[in-house]
Amino acid sequence: MESFSTMSKSAVKISSDLLSNPLCEQEPSFLEMVTAFDTAMKRMDxxxxxxxxxxxxxLVTGCPRVKAEHSAGWGDLCADVPKGWTFSQVSDSSSSLLSQAREELRPVKEDFEAKNKQLLEEMPKFYSSRIDYFKPSFESLVRAQVVYYTEMHKIFGDLTAQIDRPGLSDEQRERENDAKLSELRALSIVADD
Known part of the structure; x- marks a missing residue:
């Protein structure tokens, strides 16, 4: 998603920079082409x-929601575990403290075992239902791609129609571009590769 956004924003920046280029002020036909390009890039964005x-x-918001629904038991379990208990710090003279800690630990342990048993029973069901969750999300992703690329085809088709010079074949355009690039390479300010 970040790459798509970055690519899109970069294309809009390029078109905006071209519009502010002094060549656009000097050459009305170039301004018209760059304006059409800028409009297409903004539509694409x-x-x-x-x-x-x-x-x-x-995809992004849906996954944590399902994860939260199915792992709520883990949060409850972790919240019940007493913080800072270390039995190694208990000396022999503190055996009453140790037995008190064991008594307090017993319901927590029983709760853990009950929740663990429940999770062990539910995890296979959750695991087997993963496809049922991801399939609609994947289908939605594919549909979003279809809409996006259909619109991109329209946008760039419109752009081509606006800046295209009728009557030229692709080969003629390629020869023209090669000739112009050769002229540019011949300039003294261009370094040889």
């Missing part, structure tokens, strides 16, 4: 945020 929110809701 918006859909990306929707996808990230969907993933957050279905």
């Amino acid at each position: 918006s859909f990306n945020q929707e996808k990230v929110n969907q993933i957050q809701k279905t």
Whole structure:
């Protein structure tokens, strides 16, 4: 999710930086292309945020909720264990303290054993139901991806239609780009690789 957000924010930053470039002020056709690109990147960012929110809701927030429901017994068990008990500190002269501690420990131990037994009975059921929980979450993730990439196809299709020069084939565009790159490489300020 973090990578999607970072990629999306970077694309918006690039388009914003291009818009503030002095070339946009000098060349109206370039400004029109960059404006279309900026609009597409902002739309992409918006859909990306929707996808990230969907993933957050279905996978990230859902897992702890199920974990909390099924592990509530562990929290109760841990809360019942007395803090700071160390029997090694009890001397022979404190045998009454030791027997008192054992008496206090007995109900805690019985509670632990009862909760442990319950967990041992319920864990196989929980384990076998894991697919029932994750399958809808995974389906939701896939649906979010389908919506996202469908929208990206539309956004970039619209962008291509706005900046495309009709009548040129892909090979002609590639030759033009190669020729322009060769001109740039020929400049004295460009270092050879």
